[in-house]
Amino acid sequence: MRSWLNKLGLDTLTNRTILLMLIGIGVVHLASLYAYQLALDRDASIASDVRLADRLLTIKRAVMRVAPLERETVAHELSGGPIEAHWSRAEHAIAGGPGSAEWENLRARIQELAPELTSGQIVIGSNRKLERDPHLALISLQLPDESWVNVSVFSKLTPPSSSHGTVLSTSLMALGVIGFAILLVRWMTRPLRTFADAARRLYQGSDQARVPEEGPREVRELAAAFNEMQARIKRLIDDRTHALAAVSHDLKTPITRLRLKTESLKDASLATSISSDLSEMEEMLDQTLAYLRGERTDEDMRALDLVALVQTLVDDAMDAGSTISFSAPARLALEGRPLALKRAIGNLIDNALKYGMRARLTLSSDAGMARLVIDDDGPGIPADDLKRAFEPFQRLEQSRNKDTGGFGLGLTIARTILNGHGGAIALANRAEGGLSVTVTMPVKAADGTKIS
Amino acid sequence: MLLPTSSVERSPRILIVDDDGQIRQLLAGFLRENGFGVALARDGVEMRQAVLAENFDLIVLDLMLPGAGGLDLCRELRRTSSVPVIMLTAKGDDTDRIVGLEVGADDYLAKPFNPRELLARIKAVLRRSSGGSAEPALARQGFGFDGWRVDVLRRELINPDGVLVDLSGGEFELMLAFLESPNRILSRDWLLEATRNRAGDVFDRSIDVLVSRLRRKIEQGGYGIEVIKTVRGAGYLFMPKVTRA
Numbered sequence: 220m221r222s223w224l225n226k227l228g229l230d231t232l233t234n235r236t237i238l239l240m241l242i243g244i245g246v247v248h249l250a251s252l253y254a255y256q257l258a259l260d261r262d263a264s265i266a267s268d269v270r271l272a273d274r275l276l277t278i279k280r281a282v283m284r285v286a287p288l289e290r291e292t293v294a295h296e297l298s299g300g301p302i303e304a305h306w307s308r309a310e311h312a313i314a315g316g317p318g319s320a321e322w323e324n325l326r327a328r329i330q331e332l333a334p335e336l337t338s339g340q341i342v343i344g345s346n347r348k349l350e351r352d353p354h355l356a357l358i359s360l361q362l363p364d365e366s367w368v369n370v371s372v373f374s375k376l377t378p379p380s381s382s383h384g385t386v387l388s389t390s391l392m393a394l395g396v397i398g399f400a401i402l403l404v405r406w407m408t409r410p411l412r413t414f415a416d417a418a419r420r421l422y423q424g425s426d427q428a429r430v431p432e433e434g435p436r437e438v439r440e441l442a443a444a445f446n447e448m449q450a451r452i453k454r455l456i457d458d459r460t461h462a463l464a465a466v467s468h469d470l471k472t473p474i475t476r477l478r479l480k481t482e483s484l485k486d487a488s489l490a491t492s493i494s495s496d497l498s499e500m501e502e503m504l505d506q507t508l509a510y511l512r513g514e515r516t517d518e519d520m521r522a523l524d525l526v527a528l529v530q531t532l533v534d535d536a537m538d539a540g541s542t543i544s545f546s547a548p549a550r551l552a553l554e555g556r557p558l559a560l561k562r563a564i565g566n567l568i569d570n571a572l573k574y575g576m577r578a579r580l581t582l583s584s585d586a587g588m589a590r591l592v593i594d595d596d597g598p599g600i601p602a603d604d605l606k607r608a609f610e611p612f613q614r615l616e617q618s619r620n621k622d623t624g625g626f627g628l629g630l631t632i633a634r635t636i637l638n639g640h641g642g643a644i645a646l647a648n649r650a651e652g653g654l655s656v657t658v659t660m661p662v663k664a665a666d667g668t669k670i671s
Numbered sequence: 672m673l674l675p676t677s678s679v680e681r682s683p684r685i686l687i688v689d690d691d692g693q694i695r696q697l698l699a700g701f702l703r704e705n706g707f708g709v710a711l712a713r714d715g716v717e718m719r720q721a722v723l724a725e726n727f728d729l730i731v732l733d734l735m736l737p738g739a740g741g742l743d744l745c746r747e748l749r750r751t752s753s754v755p756v757i758m759l760t761a762k763g764d765d766t767d768r769i770v771g772l773e774v775g776a777d778d779y780l781a782k783p784f785n786p787r788e789l790l791a792r793i794k795a796v797l798r799r800s801s802g803g804s805a806e807p808a809l810a811r812q813g814f815g816f817d818g819w820r821v822d823v824l825r826r827e828l829i830n831p832d833g834v835l836v837d838l839s840g841g842e843f844e845l846m847l848a849f850l851e852s853p854n855r856i857l858s859r860d861w862l863l864e865a866t867r868n869r870a871g872d873v874f875d876r877s878i879d880v881l882v883s884r885l886r887r888k889i890e891q892g893g894y895g896i897e898v899i900k901t902v903r904g905a906g907y908l909f910m911p912k913v914t915r916a
Contacts, residue, residue: 476693
């Protein structure tokens, strides 16, 4: 039901209301027109019977008075309009046949309206000589000398109907009502659109997304309830975010102490081992805080050289003993947030090295877009999991089962940061095996130095 | 001739201002082991007393202090003294860092920091401040050469087009060592001493690798100039004319 309504473009409240009103107005309009026409018809048929009876009486009297030789001429002279009269020795009409009930009706009415006509026989029926025609009634009146006047009536003698005017005025009224209804429905549903916008803004993490509490009482109540709900959700999210941030933050002091304590350890290998554990904890805290920060950032966009930025990350990885290569143009300047970009790309490099052993980075720019491809030689990600990979806390354990540290925020954070730069990340499994991560972002070099 | 701090006769005196007792004690022990004289302060009140009583070579100041915060204390210090300050920020947020630098800190380090990293920063700041002791701290903020700019506080290198060129910690220290002694041949040992102990360089990357990385970022950035010249058997020479800003 919904699908075909939608296909017809009737998925909005406005359109559905208009459709309902159209159907309603149409039904009422047709019904009243029908009733009106019915009454009109009855009046018209009475009027025409009276006139028919008058004409018949006139013709009969006139023909009766003249000699038989002139009767045909007189009858002819009295013809006119829908009526044609002839004189003859025998009647032309035959009673009975398919329309007999109607003829009998007509005969009764005529006799009632002009009692004088009943002095002779009246036969109403179809023309004996012609084919039967429903629009043609033949009335044969018997004169006192047993001869007949045959009167053909071609159609009902009805005055022209005024129904065209009625239809026009009713249609105008309907149009007016529909126009008004569109305005009314739009006005009534405007708060609903405001609600939808507000709900979306809340989802995007905006602080102020209150709906104005105005309009009809029902809408005011809905707005108030909506605002309350929104405030509750926001409080809930804020509380949890603050709690997590506070924990992450407070852990920094004990970690600092532990770092200082390891400096006094005699066992150098133990100190190194503890130190690397601490680094891992620190990294997890940093990632958590970065994730909680989401798109909120106080870092400004500025012109930076993406090549140098990635080069630093690659050199660091190389110093840590990783197998990593980087091919890039001499420079690639774009507008970005250096710390955020370093975190995003650093996360992607870390993933490639953790899961894919080796990482190959290729940076290029084409048609105003910088493109960084990071290939690894790991197991890749099963096709079903590719989309899920960006969800927070997903580690896709089944396929990437190495003990890796971190807890599944790397890709989420990277995507948030790159989206904030108008860029995107795409994951794909390489045909040769391994994962290929492609980062694209617009090059809006402030100084126009797009060097290839 | 500029020499690394280890050759200075009197051991440098450092004031540590932190409200966490354990961190204060541990840090004091660590710095003493590494040849520094250390005094401790818990908050702004104790810091003011200590500063009045003695001339320190450097102050390590925690940003999050009870009472007057680290930012206010740093601003206050700067009104009367040019003693080098290293800020310990807890948040690691960019804003804290920048604000800390704007109130006159000479360097910053986010908690939880690696003690060796702090040691390296202390040595670097001491080396810089002893080099130009006549100048007030805020004047040591930048260098320029061939259209490039170096912001010491923010640890940033900006190319002639105004584009930020990212450097690693080691590369930046090497850059500073060159900028402080331009047009002079610097030996590998000297450069190693000036750049060692950085957290990112635990592997003691050879100076040659570090120089080649720095060269790549400056010289191959499409400008086609030779900035660092290798002097066979002697070391390296930073060629451009350096201006201080």
